[in-house]
Amino acid sequence: MEMYILLGFVLLLSIFLGLELIAKVPSTLHTPLMSGANAISGIALVGALMLSAEGDTQNFLAFGAILFASINVFGGYLVTNRMLSMFKKK
Amino acid sequence: MELFTNISAIQNLVYIGSSVLFILGIKMLGKEATAVRGNYLSALAMFSAVAITCLSLEIDYKIIVAGVLLGGLIGSIIAIKVKMTAIPEMVALFNGFGGLATFLIAWSQFNAPDNSLFQHALIMLTVYIGGITFSGSLVAYGKLSERLKLGKGSWITNILISFFYLSLPALVYVIFEPSISTVLPAVPSYFLFFLALTMLAGLGFVTPIGGGDMPVVISLLNSLSGIAAAFAGLLLLNNVLIVAGSLVGASGLILTVIMAKAMNRTIGNVLFVGYASATQSTGSVEQGEVKPISADDAYLILENASSVLIVPGYGMAVAQAQHVVRELGELLEENGTDVKYGIHPVAGRMPGHMNVLLAEANVSYDLLAEPDDVNPVMGSIDVAIVIGANDVVNPSATEEEGSPIYGMPIIEVHNAKTVFVLKRSMSSGFAGVQNPLFFRENTRMLFGDAKESIGLVVSEFKD
Numbered sequence: 422m423e424m425y426i427l428l429g430f431v432l433l434l435s436i437f438l439g440l441e442l443i444a445k446v447p448s449t450l451h452t453p454l455m456s457g458a459n460a461i462s463g464i465a466l467v468g469a470l471m472l473s474a475e476g477d478t479q480n481f482l483a484f485g486a487i488l489f490a491s492i493n494v495f496g497g498y499l500v501t502n503r504m505l506s507m508f509k510k511k
Numbered sequence: 512m513e514l515f516t517n518i519s520a521i522q523n524l525v526y527i528g529s530s531v532l533f534i535l536g537i538k539m540l541g542k543e544a545t546a547v548r549g550n551y552l553s554a555l556a557m558f559s560a561v562a563i564t565c566l567s568l569e570i571d572y573k574i575i576v577a578g579v580l581l582g583g584l585i586g587s588i589i590a591i592k593v594k595m596t597a598i599p600e601m602v603a604l605f606n607g608f609g610g611l612a613t614f615l616i617a618w619s620q621f622n623a624p625d626n627s628l629f630q631h632a633l634i635m636l637t638v639y640i641g642g643i644t645f646s647g648s649l650v651a652y653g654k655l656s657e658r659l660k661l662g663k664g665s666w667i668t669n670i671l672i673s674f675f676y677l678s679l680p681a682l683v684y685v686i687f688e689p690s691i692s693t694v695l696p697a698v699p700s701y702f703l704f705f706l707a708l709t710m711l712a713g714l715g716f717v718t719p720i721g722g723g724d725m726p727v728v729i730s731l732l733n734s735l736s737g738i739a740a741a742f743a744g745l746l747l748l749n750n751v752l753i754v755a756g757s758l759v760g761a762s763g764l765i766l767t768v769i770m771a772k773a774m775n776r777t778i779g780n781v782l783f784v785g786y787a788s789a790t791q792s793t794g795s796v797e798q799g800e801v802k803p804i805s806a807d808d809a810y811l812i813l814e815n816a817s818s819v820l821i822v823p824g825y826g827m828a829v830a831q832a833q834h835v836v837r838e839l840g841e842l843l844e845e846n847g848t849d850v851k852y853g854i855h856p857v858a859g860r861m862p863g864h865m866n867v868l869l870a871e872a873n874v875s876y877d878l879l880a881e882p883d884d885v886n887p888v889m890g891s892i893d894v895a896i897v898i899g900a901n902d903v904v905n906p907s908a909t910e911e912e913g914s915p916i917y918g919m920p921i922i923e924v925h926n927a928k929t930v931f932v933l934k935r936s937m938s939s940g941f942a943g944v945q946n947p948l949f950f951r952e953n954t955r956m957l958f959g960d961a962k963e964s965i966g967l968v969v970s971e972f973k974d
Binding site: 422428431435436442443444447448450452453454457462463465467473478479482484486487488492494495496498499501502508 | 547550574578583585589729744763
């Protein structure tokens, strides 16, 4: 249980940190920020890699999680990069 | 030397490093000058976290290689092929896949033996948030790409909504199931029912919400996918998941609040009420003479204008008019006119939608201005050109107290000397409110497809 309290602490602090970091974002960057954050939520890939693999069901679930998280990661970063490369000051 | 042979210690150190990189990355993503590097940093963080996790695996590496390669290929192809006008639905789709991944992670953890009561509760919450994110994002995808026409009031929508409300007590039940089943007879395979119900609940959550409210929904789903990842991190006792997930949750939440504020509505009103029930008081039905104008006359006025403000809306995205708009802007500048673009935060279907479209068309971002910048100087602007925007330029928001959109911050184009409104017809905007701007003394309506109309003006300029 102590472990969870500690990790819950990390969770809360990270949320506050996130709120502080992004409080003032120019509206030009709203879409890239959203899409960049979306790519970061693909961190679920790390979780998917940690899953156990006993039996067909577990292997199937792990494969699905890895597959969809990978789509999220690759697609998210590439689209964000493509979008940002269009923002230019002339 | 023991430290260096202990994989989990090294892993945790790398996770801390990745967390720091994620934090720096998302911070840099919030500033124009550093955004590109911020994205690279966060990709580096992702890579190192994934790579170090691969040092200790239970799953067969073939499954991993297959999953990552296939997923990477699909994701990359979509990301490279997608048109910039289709970005809103693409973001919704990727977001949904992230949610689905956490849903599957929690499912897999449920099958693991010896879950404590707390872990059990956490699994249910993660399943619920991840599942809602997935199916909700699919609906958002369908709505944004205009494949899904279901709206409020259809009987299918009503059934889906009841699944959403049914899912809430079901969530409470499954969280406490281990305790409840010691007293009451257990429900057989309740978990599978819950998985299905969660999916239906996500459909019921988003289906009733209209297209114009999508900026709020899409940011909220983004936030939820982060929170789901953070919960999965608690479940797997993995700190990098917690940190990265929380950052996403927080950034999504901020965007959600910004979007709701820009509509002068609460998040609850957007999600559960919608405009339909707010429109009992239609206020004074302002009627009058609409003054149409031809492209020729519009050209003559623009040629003599010394300052022009272009205000785009969803109509510009629909007509794909961003390139011809940029062309018009450049021709005006060559003619010595001062050109600015007035961008309302909720114009379009996602946060920053107009900015992306104009950036795609090569409009320099320092020409883009926010409502607070342009409203004070509106009186000195010769011509404001409204392209497919409606509610965000509706003067009722500042003048008519009974109006459903009263209090919403708008771009006050009605204070400009002349207003051109490019519009297909006289239909009202998403909020269903008639726009008195069209009947103003200083307003001229240029009816027709925005791309064609501007194209005509542009060709006049070139002659």
